[in-house]
Amino acid sequence: MAILHYDYIIIGAGAAGLMLADTMGKDDFFSDKSILLLDKDTKKENDRTWCFWEKGEGQFDAIVHKKWHHIYFAGQQLAKSYKIAPYIYKMVRGIDFYTTYLDRIKNYSNITFKQDAVTSINESHDAVKVQTSKETYSAASVMNSIFDYDMVMHQDKYPVLQQHFIGWVVKTDKPTFEIDLATYMDFSIPQKGNTRFMYVLPFSNDTALIEYTLFSEKLLPKAEYEEAIKTYLKSEFDCTQYEILDKEKGSIPMTCYDFMEHHTDRIRYIGTAGGWAKPSTGYTFLSTSKKIPKLVSFLKTGKPLKALHFKNRFWYYDMLLLDVLHHNNAIGHKIFERIFKKRKPQLLFKFLDEQTSLAEDFYYIMGSPKFPFLKALLKRLF
Numbered sequence: 001m002a003i004l005h006y007d008y009i010i011i012g013a014g015a016a017g018l019m020l021a022d023t024m025g026k027d028d029f030f031s032d033k034s035i036l037l038l039d040k041d042t043k044k045e046n047d048r049t050w051c052f053w054e055k056g057e058g059q060f061d062a063i064v065h066k067k068w069h070h071i072y073f074a075g076q077q078l079a080k081s082y083k084i085a086p087y088i089y090k091m092v093r094g095i096d097f098y099t100t101y102l103d104r105i106k107n108y109s110n111i112t113f114k115q116d117a118v119t120s121i122n123e124s125h126d127a128v129k130v131q132t133s134k135e136t137y138s139a140a141s142v143m144n145s146i147f148d149y150d151m152v153m154h155q156d157k158y159p160v161l162q163q164h165f166i167g168w169v170v171k172t173d174k175p176t177f178e179i180d181l182a183t184y185m186d187f188s189i190p191q192k193g194n195t196r197f198m199y200v201l202p203f204s205n206d207t208a209l210i211e212y213t214l215f216s217e218k219l220l221p222k223a224e225y226e227e228a229i230k231t232y233l234k235s236e237f238d239c240t241q242y243e244i245l246d247k248e249k250g251s252i253p254m255t256c257y258d259f260m261e262h263h264t265d266r267i268r269y270i271g272t273a274g275g276w277a278k279p280s281t282g283y284t285f286l287s288t289s290k291k292i293p294k295l296v297s298f299l300k301t302g303k304p305l306k307a308l309h310f311k312n313r314f315w316y317y318d319m320l321l322l323d324v325l326h327h328n329n330a331i332g333h334k335i336f337e338r339i340f341k342k343r344k345p346q347l348l349f350k351f352l353d354e355q356t357s358l359a360e361d362f363y364y365i366m367g368s369p370k371f372p373f374l375k376a377l378l379k380r381l382f
């Protein structure tokens with residue numbers, strides 16, 4: 001069978017693959033380059049919702065489904081709503097993103113989207129061969145967003161936690177939710193030896209996405225997440241009558257494992273598979289949109305793909321938090337409660353966006369419990 005050759009192949013038309021294809025499609029540098037975008041799925045399902053915070057307007061505003069100007073945080077002693085201006089907490093539905101971006105990509109004559117599952121990838125000195133269930137392709141460079149936990153589980157230098165959750169979109173029989181208040185983290189629920197919290201995104205006063213979320217090593221049986229959502233609806237909102245409109249579930253890797261070892265001269269891992277999920281939070285969507293332009297500029301240089309580095313000092317802070325949570329998973333609620341007690345959410349957002357100055361980092365870090373972090377630091381050093 002003939003091998004179909006492209007200049008670039010992007011594997012996966014999820015968040016990273018579609019943002020990358022769109023950015024390359026818009027850029028004249030690539031107008032005479034052929035680009036193949038492959039995904040095993042049609043991308044016609046609303047399989048996830050993405051939330052992120054940013055100041056004012058942003059590049060996804062046309063597809064933002066809902067915005068919140070206030071967030072709620074609860075610990076075991078603290079329960080408080082915060083105005084987050086100048087930040088806005090925004091939500092994009094997967095389906096709106098996939099439809100909009102795939103439509104845009106149809107208009108780029110140099111990009112072809114094919115629904116086809118990749119079965120193997122082999123690199124030789126002058127090309128990469130991509131085998132799918134239907135065809136054999138080759139390309140000079142491949143950007144791959146297929147993530148598998150095996151990528152991170154073969155080592156024990158960096159702990160691997162997961163941000164895992166099940167969420168229900170519920171419609172209640174009476175006004176129940178404050179529509180401009182997103183529950184960022186509610187740790188008032190039983191912790192059972194882990195870092196467990198509820199996350200609530202109201203769409204109207206009777207409809208909301210409610211997620212039972214953990215930062216821990218092991219997934220739970222499905223019934224445990226669902227039971228916790230039911231219990232929370234009753235205890236927090238006195239709500240027993242509701243319809244479940246939709247469900248979502250996920251597991252996002254939380255690790256400082258160095259994904260660099262997977263990149264080669266011609267293959268670059270992107271998105272979650274490239275280590276772009278923020279280790280300490282799992283937030284990936286907006287940071288992916290910030291990494292993509294850097295990757296695209298880098299592609300233009302023609303340098304080996306493994307030579308692009310994103311690591312910065314925030315990686316070390318994330319590593320310490322994950323070390324602490326790995327060593328004592330029950331302590332998470334205390335850390336977050338202390339931070340919300342001592343520091344403003346605006347500073348938390350800026351820190352998590354990796355935009356704080358060194359002085360601000362220090363001030364932020366001094367707002368968290370010192371002993372567990374010092375212990376984790378000493379363990380790393382000696």
Ligand SMILES: Cc1cc2nc3c(=O)[nH]c(=O)nc-3n(C[C@H](O)[C@H](O)[C@H](O)COP(=O)(O)OP(=O)(O)OC[C@H]3O[C@@H](n4cnc5c(N)ncnc54)[C@H](O)[C@@H]3O)c2cc1C
Pocket residue numbers: 011012013014015016017038039040041047048049050051052116117118119145146147248249250251252270271272273277282283284285286
């Ligand atoms: C339910 C859920 C909710 C999330 N919510 C948030 C959030 O609120 N905020 C945030 O910042 N992050 C969130 N994340 C984390 C992260 O933003 C998403 O996982 C995001 O989709 C990662 O983008 P990606 O491109 O790396 O992976 P994906 O979007 O998963 O894309 C990978 C693509 O590869 C395709 N693929 C897989 N195997 C093959 C194969 N063999 N051949 C061809 N194609 C293949 C898949 O079909 C998929 O389309 C969430 C994750 C999940 C799962």
